[in-house]
Amino acid sequence: MRITSRGRWLSGLAMVGIAAVLTGCAAAPDAGSSSGGAQSKFLPCMVSDDGGFTDKSFNQLGLEGLKAASDKLGVKPKSVQSNADTDYEPNISGLVSAGCNLIVTVGFKLSAASxxxxxxxxxxxxxxxxxxxDNEGKTGTDGKPTGDGKVDAPNIKPILFDTVQAGFLAGYASASYSKTGVIGTFGGIQIPTVTIFMDGxxxxxxxxxxxKSKDVKVIGWDVDKQTGSFTGGFAANDTAKNVAQGLIDQNADVILPVGGPIFQSAGAAITDSGKDIALLGADADVYATFPTYDKLYLTSVLKGIKPAVENVVEAAAKAKKGEFDNTAYIGTLKNDGVGIAxxxxxxxxxxxxLQxxxxxxxxxIISGKITVKSYLNK
Structure with a gap:
């Protein structure tokens, strides 16, 4: 059986180590001093995207990983939160000036500045x-860089997650649960790291x-055409709520929002509808991180962001000068880098x-009997 999901081709990536990224405050970096331990001179730092550290998802998990590693190393990290796209470059520059040895950034929005x-x-x-x-090399038909399959600098490590595999499990579970025969998904911004969930x-x-010889319909995303419903950002707002409402109006009784806190808006739309509709989380187990809608959560599509960041920070602290490994980490079902809650x-x-x-x-999927393709393993 071969199932394919579409996206950019990314070559030269190997499953190595675990790493992740997270962020801090758009104001001046938090003051931090080292406190003993063999790595006491090591200063790990982080810059968030504009979703912030309290997004109950992506950024928050990254920060937790940074703090966990720092506790093990006996150091105090610095974190800077970005409130707007214009904060990325000055926030990173501020951490450079602060003497950080490792700077972890969260998300594609920080790619160019990083x-x-x-x-x-x-x-x-x-x-x-x-x-x-990987912003250099080829250019897509939309004029945006698509990369040449190589990391653009020897001292930056990508942390990626092949969530098409976990999304596949969530899609199967959602189709199994659905009573209306309609399930839906929508995203924040149409980029590979969002659509990889939707493909799966x-x-x-x-x-x-x-x-099962069934005919459960998926709305909000057309895999073949690579078109669907997006909010244009990652904020929990009326736009996200309206997009979710559009899926509800089409009789969807399971909804997967992909894009940080936009699931919160979907939860509000479901609650207001009064209908029996299940909600899925993305990145984190939202049942634990955002229990407001705990009665709605069927499951969540997970990324191991916290352990990935924790591992990469520890590895960077132990790396000798000139020996930093920038080989991309790719989380999969096999290495427990992705999964479902x-x-x-x-x-x-x-x-x-079902289980x-x-x-x-x-x-x-792990054995290869079912091949689930994405831009990370094409």
């Missing part, structure tokens, strides 16, 4: 979450239909055989 800073400061280590740090979600539902309150509502089916599918 790469530029890495090139200008070859003695500082950088890492970036959900971006290949749609492909998983398709696989369910093939295995428990069903929590839905445990008694899903098909009793066994998902375990079997997961094993088949």
């Amino acid at each position: 790469i530029a800073a890495a090139k200008a400061n070859p003695d500082i280590q950088f890492a970036i979450i959900d971006d290949a740090a 979600f749609a492909d998983g539902a398709k696989y369910y239909n093939e295995q 428990p069903f929590h309150d839905f445990e008694s509502k899903v098909n009793p055989d 066994k089916e998902l375990d079997s599918i997961k094993a088949d």
